[in-house]
Amino acid sequence: MTLVDSITALCLRAGLTAAQFDVSGLASVTMPVRALVVSQVSSIRTVLDMMASVYFFDIVLSDKLYFRARGGSSVASLAYEDLGVVAAGSELPDPLPLTQASELEVPAQVALTYNNVDADYQTDTQYSDRLLSGQESTSAVQVPMGFTASEAKQIVDKMLADQAWRLRTTIALGLQFAALQPTDVITATSDNGSQYRLRLHKSTEADGVLTFEAVIDDATVLTQAGTTSAGITGQTTVAALPN
Numbered sequence: 001m002t003l004v005d006s007i008t009a010l011c012l013r014a015g016l017t018a019a020q021f022d023v024s025g026l027a028s029v030t031m032p033v034r035a036l037v038v039s040q041v042s043s044i045r046t047v048l049d050m051m052a053s054v055y056f057f058d059i060v061l062s063d064k065l066y067f068r069a070r071g072g073s074s075v076a077s078l079a080y081e082d083l084g085v086v087a088a089g090s091e092l093p094d095p096l097p098l099t100q101a102s103e104l105e106v107p108a109q110v111a112l113t114y115n116n117v118d119a120d121y122q123t124d125t126q127y128s129d130r131l132l133s134g135q136e137s138t139s140a141v142q143v144p145m146g147f148t149a150s151e152a153k154q155i156v157d158k159m160l161a162d163q164a165w166r167l168r169t170t171i172a173l174g175l176q177f178a179a180l181q182p183t184d185v186i187t188a189t190s191d192n193g194s195q196y197r198l199r200l201h202k203s204t205e206a207d208g209v210l211t212f213e214a215v216i217d218d219a220t221v222l223t224q225a226g227t228t229s230a231g232i233t234g235q236t237t238v239a240a241l242p243n
Contacts, residue, residue, distance in 0.1 A: 003055055006033040007048070007067055014044040016065070025068035029055055031154075034117050035146025054112075054143055054155050056162075056222055058183040058199075068183045071219040074197060076180060077187045078173070085172045087207035096190050099168045106130070106163050107139035112156040117146040126152040128160040139163075157224040167216040169198065172209050180210070185217050 001009075004023045011021045038047060052059065056070045084095030109129045116124040126149065141159065171188065173180070180186065184200045199217035203210060 001033045003029045003031070003033055003051075003057075006036065007051070010044050010047060011065070019064070021065040021067070023067045025066060025072075026055075026057055028069050028071075029057065031055065031151055033145070034148075035115060035121065037115075037144040039144065050143060051145075053141070053159075054145065056158060060181055060183045062181055066183070070199070070217070071222045072185055074185045074187045076177070076184070078171075078177075078189065080189050080191050082173060082177070083171050083188065085174045085209050087209055093172065096171060096188060096196070097169055098196075101163065101166045101168070106166075107137045107160070109138040110156050110160045110163075111138055111140045112152055112159070113140070113142040114152050115144070115146040116149060116152075118148055121146060124149065124152070126156045128153075128156040130160060154224045158221055161218075161221045161224070167196075169196075169214050169216075170211065171198075171214060172211050175208055175210065177210060180212070182212075186214075 004026050007023050007026060008018075008021075011023075012018070033051075036047075036051075048059065051057075058068050058070060060066050060068070080095060084093055086092060107130075109127060111125050111127050113123060113125045115121040139159075141156075147155070169188075180200060180203075182200050182203055186198050186200065188196050188198055190196065197217045197219075198214040200212045200214050202213040205211070
């Protein structure tokens with residue numbers, strides 16, 4: 001199944017109508033959903049969050065539930081003068097504070113455990129290593145989904161690169177930018193003219209000020225070769241039924 005078909009089926013199973021969600025933003029995701037196991041009672045949200053972590057999409061609720069693949073085009077360009085809005089009488093903040101993830105917060109290695117569809121759905125693990133890290137820590141991720149070895153390698157490489165290059169910031173805007181919402185990608189300009197591509201993550205509104213938590217959005221992170229060894233292979237041959 002395509003990701004669009006899978007998410008649609010899950011939303012309908014949860015009781016939503018087709019008018020209550022929009023999956024058109026996932027049309028650019030080409031990696032298929034080969035297998036998905038839900039082995040215990042859980043909410044559909046839990047399943048969607050798990051799928052979002054390996055297919056790299058975000059979900060936002062406004063007039064309906066929107067599913068949007070990461071790596072999209074910037075929807076707005078913000079000048080430095082647009083940033084740092086505050087309510088009257090409040091102290092002026094840094095308009096574009098950038099916070100780099102601590103070296104200790106980023107794992108040296110990520111291990112993704114999944115079911116290899118080319119090896120009779122046996123459990124397999126693909127690794128991605130930073131190589132230059134000064135620590136020896138492994139972040140283990142297990143997903144009840146089926147992938148080829150190459151697809152799993154692409155996913156784990158994306159996971160590690162996404163964490164290694166993550167910069168965070170908080171920006172405050174006026175109400176003229178009320179159309180912006182989490183999952184949107186914007187371009188913000190700093191005081192020295194440098195431009196940053198940001199993905200809005202969380203929003204709050206108070207006293208006419210829109211505050212967004214955002215992360216640096218590097219679309220190249222989502223492009224990984226997925227080069228891996230052949231690994232384990234299938235051992236079972238399914239014979240045709242006799243006539």
